[in-house]
Amino acid sequence: MTDIKIKVRNTRPEDIPELIALQARVYPGIPPWSRRKLREQLEVFPQGQIVAEGENGLVGCASSLIVLWDDWSESHSWKEITGAGTFDNHNPLGRTLYGAEVFVDPNLQGQGIGHFLYEGRRKLCRAMNLKRIIACGRLPGYRAYAHDMSAEFYAQKVVWGDLVDPVLSFQIKEGFSYCGVIENYIPEDLDSHGYASLIVWLNPEYHPERPVTIPEHIAL
Numbered sequence: 001m002t003d004i005k006i007k008v009r010n011t012r013p014e015d016i017p018e019l020i021a022l023q024a025r026v027y028p029g030i031p032p033w034s035r036r037k038l039r040e041q042l043e044v045f046p047q048g049q050i051v052a053e054g055e056n057g058l059v060g061c062a063s064s065l066i067v068l069w070d071d072w073s074e075s076h077s078w079k080e081i082t083g084a085g086t087f088d089n090h091n092p093l094g095r096t097l098y099g100a101e102v103f104v105d106p107n108l109q110g111q112g113i114g115h116f117l118y119e120g121r122r123k124l125c126r127a128m129n130l131k132r133i134i135a136c137g138r139l140p141g142y143r144a145y146a147h148d149m150s151a152e153f154y155a156q157k158v159v160w161g162d163l164v165d166p167v168l169s170f171q172i173k174e175g176f177s178y179c180g181v182i183e184n185y186i187p188e189d190l191d192s193h194g195y196a197s198l199i200v201w202l203n204p205e206y207h208p209e210r211p212v213t214i215p216e217h218i219a220l
């Protein structure tokens with residue numbers, strides 16, 4: 001666990017430039033989100049956008065939208081389900097919190113910040129009475145094994161504990177269940193060969209007879 005004091009809170013419009021700079025450091029080969037897309041995400045679903053803040057600024061981010069999962073469960077890419085990062089598919093009638101992105105400062109990974117962000121997401125899910133969190137996680141460790149095995153077998157080996165993936169191993173530690181692999185999720189993600197693992201966390205406090213509530217402020 002990190003010695004730095006970390007606060008998890010909702011993202012604010014003034015965080016946008018810092019968030020873009022952080023994302024550019026996390027994924028040097030992929031263009032970061034534009035200011036416009038981040039503003040749109042905040043307009044569409046402000047409660048779903050969270051950051052981790054340390055003493056010297058932002059150190060991580062987790063972005064989510066609500067979806068009607070039946071519309072997407074058969075197949076989808078990251079671009080399709082997130083409206084190319086605008087979150088214009090956000091649907092407050094849905095019961096599934098969809099994790100669109102999570103990242104931590106490369107210098108601070110492995111120190112518990114991702115855990116705090118995932119805990120923030122679980123708090124959102126419980127506070128809104130959503131049924132579950134679903135995400136499709138990159139499989140950045142697959143590149144080293146792609147010549148030897150299928151992405152599905154690689155992911156199974158990670159679930160069995162025989163291989164370690166920087167993202168899927170983290171998500172399993174966070175209590176998510178692995179549901180399979182999807183292809184062409186982010187074709188530009190060369191480390192994952194475009195594959196992603198579909199994962200789910202079920203909200204143990206979900207009440208199907210109660211409505212989804214989206215409070216203006218959620219204590220994170």
Ligand SMILES: CC(C)(COP(=O)(O)OP(=O)(O)OC[C@H]1O[C@@H](n2cnc3c(N)ncnc32)[C@H](O)[C@@H]1OP(=O)(O)O)[C@@H](O)C(=O)NCCC(=O)NCCS
Pocket residue numbers: 026101102103104105108109110111112113114115116136137138140164165166167169170171173174
């Ligand atoms: C994936 C990511 C968000 C995880 O955040 P993090 O701050 O590094 O993770 P944490 O330190 O909170 O780890 C939480 C748990 O997962 C485990 N974990 C984290 N990274 C791991 C890894 N590479 N291998 C195995 N386990 C790992 C930790 O050991 C910890 O378990 P513990 O509590 O039993 O010690 C972060 O590494 C990251 O930003 N990666 C690059 C961006 C990315 O690919 N994001 C995923 C998009 S789908």
